[in-house]
Amino acid sequence: MQVQMKVNGKAVTVNAAPNTLLVQALREHLHLTGTHVGCDTAQCGACTVHVNGRAVKSCNMLTAQAQDAEVTTIEGLAHADGTMHPMQAAFKECHGLQCGFCTTGMVMSAVDLCNRHPHANEGEIRELLEGNLCRCTGYQNIVKAVQLGAVGMKA
Amino acid sequence: MGASDFSKLPHIGESLRRKEDYRFLTGAGNYTDDINLANMTHAVFVRSPHAHANIKSINKATALAAPGVIAILDGPDVVDAKINGLPCGWLITDTSGQPMKEPPHPILANGKVRYVGDHVAMVVAETLEQALNAAEMVEVEYDVLTAVVDVRDAKGGTALHAEAPDNHCYNWAIGDKAAVEAAFAGAAHVTKLDLINNRLVPNPMEPRVAIGSYSRASDEYTLYVSNQNPHVERLLLTAFVMGLPEHKVRVIAPDVGGGFGAKIYLYAEDVCLTWASKKLNRNIKWNCDRSEAFLCDAHGRDHSSHAELALDKDGKFLALKVHTDANLGAYLSTFSTAVPTILYATLLAGQYSTPQVYVEVDAWFTNTAPVDAYRGAGRPEATYLLERIVSRAASELGMSQDAIRSQNFITQFPYQTPVALQYDTGDFHACMDQAKELGNVAGFSDRKAASQAKGLLRGIGYSSYIEACGIAPSNVAGALGARAGLFECGEVRVHPTGSVTVFTGSHSHGQGHETTFAQVVAARLGIPVENVDIVHGDTGRVPFGMGTYGSRSISVGGAALMRALDKIEAKAKKIAAHLMEASDTDIDFANGEFSVKGTDKKIPFGQVALTAYVPHNYPLDKLEPGLNETAFYDPLNFTFPAGTYICEVEIDPLTGVTRVDKFTAVDDFGTIINPMIVEGQVHGGLVQGIGQALMEHCVYDRETGQLLTGSFMDYTMPRADDFPVFALGHVCTPCTTNPLGTKGCGEAGAIGSPPAVINAVLDALSAVGVKDFDMPASPHRVWSAIQSAK
Numbered sequence: 022m023q024v025q026m027k028v029n030g031k032a033v034t035v036n037a038a039p040n041t042l043l044v045q046a047l048r049e050h051l052h053l054t055g056t057h058v059g060c061d062t063a064q065c066g067a068c069t070v071h072v073n074g075r076a077v078k079s080c081n082m083l084t085a086q087a088q089d090a091e092v093t094t095i096e097g098l099a100h101a102d103g104t105m106h107p108m109q110a111a112f113k114e115c116h117g118l119q120c121g122f123c124t125t126g127m128v129m130s131a132v133d134l135c136n137r138h139p140h141a142n143e144g145e146i147r148e149l150l151e152g153n154l155c156r157c158t159g160y161q162n163i164v165k166a167v168q169l170g171a172v173g174m175k176a
Numbered sequence: 177m178g179a180s181d182f183s184k185l186p187h188i189g190e191s192l193r194r195k196e197d198y199r200f201l202t203g204a205g206n207y208t209d210d211i212n213l214a215n216m217t218h219a220v221f222v223r224s225p226h227a228h229a230n231i232k233s234i235n236k237a238t239a240l241a242a243p244g245v246i247a248i249l250d251g252p253d254v255v256d257a258k259i260n261g262l263p264c265g266w267l268i269t270d271t272s273g274q275p276m277k278e279p280p281h282p283i284l285a286n287g288k289v290r291y292v293g294d295h296v297a298m299v300v301a302e303t304l305e306q307a308l309n310a311a312e313m314v315e316v317e318y319d320v321l322t323a324v325v326d327v328r329d330a331k332g333g334t335a336l337h338a339e340a341p342d343n344h345c346y347n348w349a350i351g352d353k354a355a356v357e358a359a360f361a362g363a364a365h366v367t368k369l370d371l372i373n374n375r376l377v378p379n380p381m382e383p384r385v386a387i388g389s390y391s392r393a394s395d396e397y398t399l400y401v402s403n404q405n406p407h408v409e410r411l412l413l414t415a416f417v418m419g420l421p422e423h424k425v426r427v428i429a430p431d432v433g434g435g436f437g438a439k440i441y442l443y444a445e446d447v448c449l450t451w452a453s454k455k456l457n458r459n460i461k462w463n464c465d466r467s468e469a470f471l472c473d474a475h476g477r478d479h480s481s482h483a484e485l486a487l488d489k490d491g492k493f494l495a496l497k498v499h500t501d502a503n504l505g506a507y508l509s510t511f512s513t514a515v516p517t518i519l520y521a522t523l524l525a526g527q528y529s530t531p532q533v534y535v536e537v538d539a540w541f542t543n544t545a546p547v548d549a550y551r552g553a554g555r556p557e558a559t560y561l562l563e564r565i566v567s568r569a570a571s572e573l574g575m576s577q578d579a580i581r582s583q584n585f586i587t588q589f590p591y592q593t594p595v596a597l598q599y600d601t602g603d604f605h606a607c608m609d610q611a612k613e614l615g616n617v618a619g620f621s622d623r624k625a626a627s628q629a630k631g632l633l634r635g636i637g638y639s640s641y642i643e644a645c646g647i648a649p650s651n652v653a654g655a656l657g658a659r660a661g662l663f664e665c666g667e668v669r670v671h672p673t674g675s676v677t678v679f680t681g682s683h684s685h686g687q688g689h690e691t692t693f694a695q696v697v698a699a700r701l702g703i704p705v706e707n708v709d710i711v712h713g714d715t716g717r718v719p720f721g722m723g724t725y726g727s728r729s730i731s732v733g734g735a736a737l738m739r740a741l742d743k744i745e746a747k748a749k750k751i752a753a754h755l756m757e758a759s760d761t762d763i764d765f766a767n768g769e770f771s772v773k774g775t776d777k778k779i780p781f782g783q784v785a786l787t788a789y790v791p792h793n794y795p796l797d798k799l800e801p802g803l804n805e806t807a808f809y810d811p812l813n814f815t816f817p818a819g820t821y822i823c824e825v826e827i828d829p830l831t832g833v834t835r836v837d838k839f840t841a842v843d844d845f846g847t848i849i850n851p852m853i854v855e856g857q858v859h860g861g862l863v864q865g866i867g868q869a870l871m872e873h874c875v876y877d878r879e880t881g882q883l884l885t886g887s888f889m890d891y892t893m894p895r896a897d898d899f900p901v902f903a904l905g906h907v908c909t910p911c912t913t914n915p916l917g918t919k920g921c922g923e924a925g926a927i928g929s930p931p932a933v934i935n936a937v938l939d940a941l942s943a944v945g946v947k948d949f950d951m952p953a954s955p956h957r958v959w960s961a962i963q964s965a966k
Contacts (some may be wrong), residue, residue, distance in 0.1 A: 055203015121200025121687030122433025159859030
């Protein structure tokens with residue numbers, strides 16, 4: 022089946038089987054490999070992207086459900102000249118990543134978190150990051166990064 | 177250059193932001209699953225649904241006829257191809273003098289399966305979906321046998337292997353048993369403890385993945401694999417399993433999404449893909465899904481121990497004796513046998529001057545996934561046991577947890593322990609004092625009263641850990657049974673313009689080597705960090721390597737680079753001497769400049785580099801052109817990071833919910849090159865250690881051997897809201913045996929934290945009469961313990 026959507030600002034048509042997950046369309050059809058698969062039970066959040074501006078686990082959504090949607094992946098977050106989004110910059114500044122595997126989903130969740138809760142405090146950020154697992158950082162620097170990223174996003 | 181000079185160089189001790197972050201943050205990382213080769217096929221493994229069974233028959237006919245299927249390979253095919261089983265890298269000699277029992281570890285089951293998830297067949301098809309569908313059509317008839325699951329049931333259980341009829345792999349001991357018994361006979365007090373170190377699943381966020389590829393044109397194999405030590409992987413794969421010449425096999429471990437030990441080993445899948453890539457002449461990718469990872473990644477811990485500590489009337493330790501039953505799982509994974517012996521028992525002196533220690537270990541086969549090194553590997557098990565029994569002794573003698581530790585601390589270095597290791601340096605009192613200060617221990621009683629007023633139980637727990645890192649001096653490791661050397665290799669390639677590419681056998685899978693190693697090289701050569709790039713993870717580009725585990729990268733891999741840099745400096749000085757018409761011995765090198773002693777003559781590093789490659793004015797009669805040096809470094813001793821951790825928990829007795837309210841970690845890692853990265857390593861280690869103490873728990877059904885915690889839905893992974901902000905502190909006694917003074921920081925958090933948490937839990941629960949408790953402190957288990965004590 023043909024699914025039309027806008028991915029990172031570009032209109033695309035994906036020829037996908039009905040059971041193709043959105044994450045498969047992104048990684049395998051569109052070769053946007055920044056979105057990762059870390060589990061098979063929608064627990065880890067490594068595959069988080071934005072669909073119509075909201076963070077979504079792309080392993081938990083069929084490609085067909087993204088018909089006419091606007092999808093943003095990690096590849097679409099930085100500026101066209103390569104300058105990082107304030108949240109990406111904050112993750113680097115605060116050492117909010119180690120192996121990098123959960124990072125892309127974590128950043129996409131963090132951007133959505135700050136859009137919806139621009140004044141979230143440390144405890145609230147920790148709760149709001151519940152859907153994303155990280156095995157490397159111990160979360161402390163991720164939480165710091167989200168706080169700094171929130172400031173950057175308001176600037 | 178020595179450690180004290182090194183630590184004063186520019187950029188050493190600076191929290192430079194990481195060079196690798198841009199690609200990870202923008203989705204440009206290159207993990208193995210991001211690699212797609214031409215006409216790639218996909219592999220799926222048919223796995224055993226039974227913990228223990230004989231295979232009566234495998235019928236592949238229906239599956240072979242399914243759409244897209246290219247081949248289905250099984251145990252008999254492996255036998256025909258004369259492919260050996262997976263080797264164990266560490267031979268333990270039994271106390272009887274006989275070698276450990278070492279049954280075959282076939283890459284595909286040969287007539288028998290020994291754990292749920294054991295490899296029965298590999299299906300290769302054009303698409304992943306076709307491979308998955310065909311795998312379900314492979315008909316395997318099993319004759320189910322009784323399973324042995326818990327290590328305490330191994331003795332006398334149904335035998336897994338003909339080579340080990342009683343499921344016993346080895347009995348091993350260290351220490352002076354008679355001296356320990358004598359000390360116990362004269363002890364004023366003996367503290368006894370039985371404990372279980374719970375089984376864990378490492379769960380790096382990137383599951384294992386591999387691509388096998390073969391070129392008929394060059395007769396060369398390439399294995400892309402998510403792995404921590406590509407050269408070791410290649411060595412095991414070629415020399416031990418497949419009988420291939422090493423130069424025909426290239427192993428590439430590109431960006432790797434975490435390892436924690438689980439990606440050290442050569443796994444059956446890696447061999448199957450390599451073998452089949454030639455047999456089928458196709459590129460083949462295998463992606464381990466998370467459920468599969470739970471079944472077949474090597475697990476960690478799983479010890480059952482009894483310990484006794486003899487003390488005098490003042491709480492001075494006289495002797496420690498320990499017996500441990502270690503679960504090795506169904507087969508011997510690469511490092512498995514070293515974990516409960518060399519990496520465990522040798523650490524049981526801890527930070528204490530206990531004169532006598534005796535440790536005996538029995539290692540057993542069970543119908544569970546192989547158990548091997550997981551972050552800390554043996555040292556967490558040692559620390560957990562020792563720090564638990566020390567706190568129990570304090571409680572029995574009415575002493576405080578800090579006082580009993582402090583009065584037994586080793587204060588003179590070097591210190592020879594009664595269990596083989598020699599600690600080079602440390603300052604255990606400084607760590608303890610700083611931790612108490614940072615953790616505001618003085619305010620604990622007020623906080624406890626405040627908790628009490630809310631109906632909550634508050635407890636405090638201490639843990640003073642020491643670990644042995646930088647694994648290992650090859651001669652020592654060899655004497656202890658290692659079947660490989662444990663040096664590291666590094667190449668420093670100075671380019672004509674003075675920029676540098678470094679090739680290191682260490683592998684970064686989150687540790688930030690691309691930054692830390694660049695800092696080391698840039699500092700040493702006095703050039704900008706931007707001018708140094710680090711290459712790792714590719715046997716085709718890096719000369720050799722032993723890889724990353726045991727917190728060894730900076731202390732062994734970094735030291736190898738220092739050796740290569742010594743050679744670079746020595747040669748560059750000769751070139752500089754020639755250019756400035758001076759004697760070699762009159763040349764100084766500092767801040768990126770060569771100068772002639774006692775003159776104002778100087779030239780920059782870049783000019784020397786250019787001269788090396790454009791040798792128009794060059795001592796060609798004495799010196800080769802070029803500036804490119806390789807060094808192998810074999811460590812002189814282990815390194816000994818140590819520290820004191822203090823945990824405060826608050827427990828709701830009505831629900832059993834246990835919250836870590838405060839956690840203080842003071843570590844001595846020797847020289848710190850990048851404090852930001854080091855603190856990140858501690859944070860991550862703490863969460864894995866506290867995760868073990870509070871929630872992580874791998875459970876098999878004790879009768880059937882079915883894995884009950886087989887996904888993130890049942891195995892509790894630590895999440896952001898499970899932790900407070902950690903308070904970290906550092907003490908620095910530089911390591912005396914390597915040129916950097918570093919000790920390693922990757923595992924400390926996971927080693928030191930579990931006993932701090934459980935000691936705090938027991939301190940809190942002492943108010944309601946709970947005297948003993950095994951990890952994890954999940955609400956149900958804590959609540960049950962409270963009810964049982966009533």
